[in-house]
Amino acid sequence: MKKIVFFSALLSLSLVSCGDDDKPQDQTPIVQDPLVGKWNMVKGEFYQNGNLVLEEYLKPGDCNYDFYELKTGGVKDEVYHDEDTDCAQYNYNGTWAYNSAAKQVTLVDEEDGYTMVVEVISVTASDLKIKLISEEGEPLPEGIEVFTYLKK
Incomplete structure (x- = not known):
């Protein structure tokens, strides 16, 4: 008899749930745009017909890095x-x-409407590589590729 009472009590406890368990959980992942933030311009590369012809580190002397925020x-x-x-x-x-x-990211200056379009080649939480697609609506000349490396 004790076993029956014990198992009945155990069964009734297992059927009772806390109020929070009955509420549906929000399964929406928190997504933060990885492009948002301050990106220091670290390095630029200029290719002509697939060959690297210029690699330039973009820190201006003793100044802080130029950046996009x-x-x-x-x-x-x-x-x-x-x-x-x-x-x-x-x-x-x-x-x-x-x-x-x-x-692609389109950047437009407020003052003069200057427009630049870049392709996102790769992005992580701390690194961004972009390729210049066009400036002022004009695509780059055939065979020319310009890449910029940025860091948060």
Whole structure:
């Protein structure tokens, strides 16, 4: 008899659940756009007909790195430093948009409408490699490829 009472009690406890267990859990993954953030321009490469003809490290002298800061809401800051004028900063505010199907970012300067389109070659939490597709609506000349390496 004790076994029956014990198993009945155990069975009734196993059927009772906490209120939180009955609520559906949000299974939506938290996705943060990996392009959002401050990206220092570290290195540029210029290829002609598949051959590397110029590799340049982009840190301007003793100044801080030039950078793109891509913000949520499609706002961007594009900051350059002039080593000839005590590292004076020049900021080109504007907008940016990412076309995930084409893996392309369009950057537009607010002041003059200057537009640049780049292809995202690779992106991680700390590294970004882009390829220049066009400037001011003009594609690069045949056989020319320009890559930029950026770091957070």
